[in-house]
Amino acid sequence: MDVFGALSDPTRRRIVAVLAHGSRTAGELAAEFPRLTFPGVSRHLRILRDARLVGVTVDAQRRVYALKPDGLADLYAWVAKVQAEFPANLDSLERYLDAGGVREKTGRRRR
Amino acid sequence: MDVFGALSDPTRRRIVAVLAHGSRTAGELAAEFPRLTFPGVSRHLRILRDARLVGVTVDAQRRVYALKPDGLADLYAWVAKVQAEFPANLDSLERYLDAGGVREKTGRRRR
DNA sequence: CACCCATTTCACCCAATCGTTAAATAAGTG
DNA sequence: CACTTATTTAACGATTGGGTGAAATGGGTG
Numbered sequence: 001m002d003v004f005g006a007l008s009d010p011t012r013r014r015i016v017a018v019l020a021h022g023s024r025t026a027g028e029l030a031a032e033f034p035r036l037t038f039p040g041v042s043r044h045l046r047i048l049r050d051a052r053l054v055g056v057t058v059d060a061q062r063r064v065y066a067l068k069p070d071g072l073a074d075l076y077a078w079v080a081k082v083q084a085e086f087p088a089n090l091d092s093l094e095r096y097l098d099a100g101g102v103r104e105k106t107g108r109r110r111r
Numbered sequence: 112m113d114v115f116g117a118l119s120d121p122t123r124r125r126i127v128a129v130l131a132h133g134s135r136t137a138g139e140l141a142a143e144f145p146r147l148t149f150p151g152v153s154r155h156l157r158i159l160r161d162a163r164l165v166g167v168t169v170d171a172q173r174r175v176y177a178l179k180p181d182g183l184a185d186l187y188a189w190v191a192k193v194q195a196e197f198p199a200n201l202d203s204l205e206r207y208l209d210a211g212g213v214r215e216k217t218g219r220r221r222r
Numbered sequence: 223c224a225c226c227c228a229t230t231t232c233a234c235c236c237a238a239t240c241g242t243t244a245a246a247t248a249a250g251t252g
Numbered sequence: 253c254a255c256t257t258a259t260t261t262a263a264c265g266a267t268t269g270g271g272t273g274a275a276a277t278g279g280g281t282g
Contacts, residue, residue, distance in 0.1 A: 001269095008119035009270080013189070020196040026229055040271055042230055047269095061228040061279050067197050076190050078124070079183060085131040086178050112239095120240085137259060151241055153260055172249050172258040 003071045004078075006051035011036065012044050016053060016067065023066040025059075114182045115189075117162035122147065123155050127164060127178065134177040136170075 007013055011033065018024060018032055030041040045065060048054045053071035056063045118124055122144065129135060129143060141152040156176060159165045164182035168175045 004115070004124065005119045005269095008115045011270090013115065017193060017196075020193045027227095030229090036270095037272060038228090039230075039232095039273080043270080046230080058278095063229065067193075069194075069197075072190060072194060075186075076194070079187050079190065082128060082131045082178075083180075083183060083187070085128075086180075122240095138257095141259090147240095148242060149258090150243080150260075154240080157260080169248095174259065 001047055001051060003051045003053065003074045006047050006053055006071070007075065009044065009047075011041075012048055015041075015044060015048060016072075019054060019065060019067040023064050025062045025064050027062070029065060112158055112162060114162045114164065114185045117158050117164055117182070118186065120155065120158075122152075123159055126152075126155060126159060127183075130165060130176060130178040134175050136173045136175050138173070140176060 007016070014033075015029060018029065024032075026042060026045060027038075029045065030036070030038045033041055045054065045056075048071075049056060051071050052068055052074075054065050055068045056065055058064075118127070125144075126140060129140065135143075137153060137156060138149075140156065141147070141149045144152055156165065156167075159182075160167060162182050163179055163185075165176050166179045168177070
């Protein structure tokens with residue numbers, strides 16, 4: 001699952017938001033989500049890890065999770081690119097029509 | 112489906128990217144995705160509409176889709192907030208340890 | 223090494239999502 | 253109004269995703 005997919009889940013967004021304030025162990029994170037079981041949180045963490053949104057360091061049995069800029073940067077870059085390409089100041093429909101977007105009348109094709 | 116969910120699909124991201132360059136009719140958009148059927152694209156457009164990422168204007172039978180800044184702004188705001196809260200310059204694990212994140216030795220509890 | 227703690231992996235279920243085909247809706251033309 | 257174009261809605265099957273409890277893994281302690 002890519003960055004967008006990883007962040008499409010509200011729980012995972014909350015995890016990322018928590019980690020923005022500082023690193024947490026898997027257990028601490030799980031404790032933040034009383035409505036979820038431990039394995040549930042663990043799987044979310046795996047998905048975030050695969051998406052390069054978080055990283056883990058091992059401290060004995062504990063896994064300390066930390067936010068990683070990589071994944072977020074991808075997301076940010078995509079949004080920035082789209083926004084840059086989008087001429088928001090011009091009315092979009094007007095622009096479309098000016099560019100000759102609609103070329104023909106509709107209905108039965110002329111014979 | 113919210114903005115994140117809407118953008119979790121690659122096809123929908125491509126639609127948004129296309130619309131960033133200018134408005135398109137549903138038919139024109141569908142033509143950009145030869146591997147998908149027309150109704151398939153139509154449903155993606157509906158999801159993007161619900162997420163306030165695009166807007167429609169009616170031109171006779173044609174529906175002209177245009178990118179809307181609203182949804183993208185939400186996404187941008189979320190990313191910006193997380194990045195602002197994330198002290199990227201400090202090593203995250205170090206910070207965690209300094210804050211006393213790990214308080215006890217592991218193993219069997221002391222009696 | 224017996225026991226404990228922390229976390230992940232496994233097997234399974236249910237709900238949501240994606241894509242398709244067929245039918246419905248909406249609107250222009252002669 | 254019959255016909256055509258443009259697009260959406262409906263119904264349905266296949267796949268993925270999130271949740272759970274149970275078992276497995278990795279590591280520390282006495």
